Amino acid sequence: MSLKKPSIWMAFTLVILCFFVLFVVYPLFLIMYQSVVDPVNHQLTLDYFTKFFGRKFYWSTLVNSFSVTICSTLLAALIGLPMAYLLRSYKIPASKYVNILIVISYLSPPFIGAYAWIQLLGRNGFITQLINQLPGIHFGGIYGFAGIVLVFSLQSFPLIYMYVSGALKNMDSSLNEAAESLGCGAFDRVRQIILPLVMPSLLAGSLLVFMRVFSDFGTPMLIGEGYKTFPVLIYTQFMGEVSTDDHFAASLCVIVVAITLFLFFLQRMMAKHYSYAMTALKPMQPVKAKGMEKIASYLFVYGVCFIAMLPQLTVIFTSFLETVGGAVYTGSFSLMNYENTLFAKDNSSIFNTYAFGLAAIVFVVVLGILISYLTVRKPSMLTSLLDTLTMFPYIIPGSVLGIALLSSFNSGLIVLSGTALIIIISLTIRRMPYTIRSSTAIIGQISPSVEEAAVSLGASEFTSFRKVMVPMMLPGVLAGAIMSWITLISELSSSIILYTQSTSTLTVAIYAEVIRSNFGNAAAYSTILTLTSILSLLLFFKLTKNEDISV
Structure with missing residues (x-):
């Protein structure tokens, strides 16, 4: 009886699996091990998790991260959704370049946006100085919760925009036209037809924004000051100049991995639950806006695009x-x-x-x-x-x-x-x-x-x-x-x-x-x-x- 010769594809599979086991599975397993083992007597312990949840100084950073993440995700959705709808529905001059600029603003690292906004709205920022010249106004800068949310929202809305724009691209406009012929107004059509149809894409994009914002530490580190988030706590516990604790940092890593994995599987589950096939037999065609619709849409699209690109323009100028x-x-x-x-x-x-x-x-x-x-x-x-x-x-x-x-x-x-x-x-x-x-x-x-x-x-x-x-x-x-x-x-x-x-x-x-x-x-x-x-x-x-x- 002869043994079947292993194929080259099996060899490739095993080699690549070994690579990921060595550089992904093993490091994560070691982190999990360090989080539940006492470094002195090498016995299992939950003391590090008890330490985290037992002290407000530690668990409040998790609350702060959720507060920042939820607000940033909601604001990103409130910006990205109408941007996608307006650029798909109306003929906006130079829309091709607007789309490119939106993508560029997303690809730039968030902490560069934080640094640029410090130049604009920091204590000695250009805009801050103009504001403080007004009588009776003293603006101390964007540091803290508001600044973090501002940076994350402007940095993350393009992801919502790309997801919703893709959904609108595949939507059949005959549904919208049928509702209009039945007397449904523009706002009601958006609320009752378009929004439910793009909801799966909106939720998918929002969950990815949530995961991205929740795990970022560069922006809160630069402009958070006294407002400390969970990723900043992990960094300071592992890399800080004083009072570092590798095993406590490992327990924090386990907590954040559990949260991000939960969010990932939630996103997968929601994508399956809300998924549907939509064939654009008659795709949406942008129309020429008139009157107040034209003014409002132009102001919103160009205004958001300019603000989103302001960090990059500021960096290049300075x-x-x-x-x-x-x-x-x-x-x-x-x-x-x-x-x-x-x-x-x-x-x-x-x-x-x-x-x-x-x-x-x-x-x-x-x-x-x-x-x-x-x-x-x-x-x-x-x-x-x-x-x-x-x-x-x-x-x-x-x-x-x-x-x-x-x-x-x-x-x-x-x-x-x-x-x-x-x-x-x-x-x-x-x-x-x-x-x-x-x-x-x-x-x-x-x-x-x-x-x-x-x-x-x-x-x-x-x-x-x-x-x-x-x-x-x-x-x-x-x-x-x-x-x-x-x-x-x-x-x-x-x-x-x-x-x-x-x-x-x-x-x-x-x-x-x-x-x-x-x-x-x-x-x-x-x-x-x-x-x-x-x-x-x-x-x-x-x-x-x-x-x-x-x-």
């Missing part, structure tokens, strides 16, 4: 202003900030960002193609498990993943802490889902008969995959890879945990300069990152031949 000591602007234009950043002898953050990003993208593309092919063309229990594991780093907050990786590979057989490799691995597993998603969609559009024809002509399965499938998949894969690239060069949450002086990236450098109040250098770094994201997005549009990003 990067060309001369500073004294890095913090005080003289009002004169200069290239001093770029000289201090681009030509600094001990500055490797710009090179590291592109080098680490390109290395991570290579891994993302190769693994993304293989994983998507295995899950679609070679379905099995192992490939299903692999598909689930690839989503975990996307769901779990970056700071938690950073802490888990650092704890796991700081000693023992494999020591990666302080190396470029651990940052590249973190970026790879964090941002791979974008490429996997686009690759899976492309494979679904390619008929299996194409591969079967190649095999019937004598090619092996792997040769057919390499010479037929990969070239056909490449345009879609590259589009997903560019989106992965844009998000990974903007990654802060895990990089701030894993970096050393020699492996600092642009996001870490920006954060460090803002903390040191060296706003000139921070603006120059931010401009470089922003322009890189814009150029990458334009390349994405060129490859996909589509300037309308919707989900």
Whole structure:
């Protein structure tokens, strides 16, 4: 009796599974273990969880995070929903460019928005100074709860916009026309027909916004001041200068992982429950607005777009202003900030960002193609498990993943802490889902008969995959890879945990300069990152031949 020879696809599956077990499952398991084990006597204990829930100083940060997240999500929905409806319903001049600007505002890291709003509405901000010149008014800045909500709402509404816009794109306008012919007014049509139809997409986008805002620590760290959120507590417990406690930080990580996993499965459940098929036999066509509708729609769309882009415009403008000591602007234009950043002898953050990003993208593309092919063309229990594991780093907050990786590979057989490799691995597993998603969609559009024809002509399965499938998949894969690239060069949450002086990236450098109040250098770094994201997005549009990003 001869044993069946293992296929190359089984080998690929096992190797990739081992990779994710080593760099995802094992670090998370270790974090869970540390959260329930006493470091002295090595016995099981729930003391760390008791410590958290037993002291208001700790559990109030969780309440603060939920307060910020709920308010930010609601405001993002209140902005994103009408933006999507107006741009789909009315002919707005330059709507193509408005759509691009909205996407750019979303792709920029949230903490850059926080830094830019400090320049505008901080204690010495430009707008703050104008407000305080008015008689009887003293405005202390946007610090605290209101500032955090402002930044998160403006940063997150594009996600709602993209989801709802995609739903409106597939909606049959005959439903709306039928209601109008029956005497239903414009507001009632939106409330009774359009809103229920886009509700699944609205809920899906809102839950993703909720997860994104809840796990972000950069924005509350910069402008929260006395208003401390849960991610900030995790960071200070693990990386703070005083009173750090790795095991207590591990218990906090377990709490946040449990919350984000609950939200993720809630989103999946709601998507299945509210999903329906909608065929746009007569898609919505934008009409020309008249009268007050025209004025109101133009003011809202252009106003929101301008405010959303204001942080990027502020960063670019201030990067060309001369500073004294890095913090005080003289009002004169200069290239001093770029000289201090681009030509600094001990500055490797710009090179590291592109080098680490390109290395991570290579891994993302190769693994993304293989994983998507295995899950679609070679379905099995192992490939299903692999598909689930690839989503975990996307769901779990970056700071938690950073802490888990650092704890796991700081000693023992494999020591990666302080190396470029651990940052590249973190970026790879964090941002791979974008490429996997686009690759899976492309494979679904390619008929299996194409591969079967190649095999019937004598090619092996792997040769057919390499010479037929990969070239056909490449345009879609590259589009997903560019989106992965844009998000990974903007990654802060895990990089701030894993970096050393020699492996600092642009996001870490920006954060460090803002903390040191060296706003000139921070603006120059931010401009470089922003322009890189814009150029990458334009390349994405060129490859996909589509300037309308919707989900």
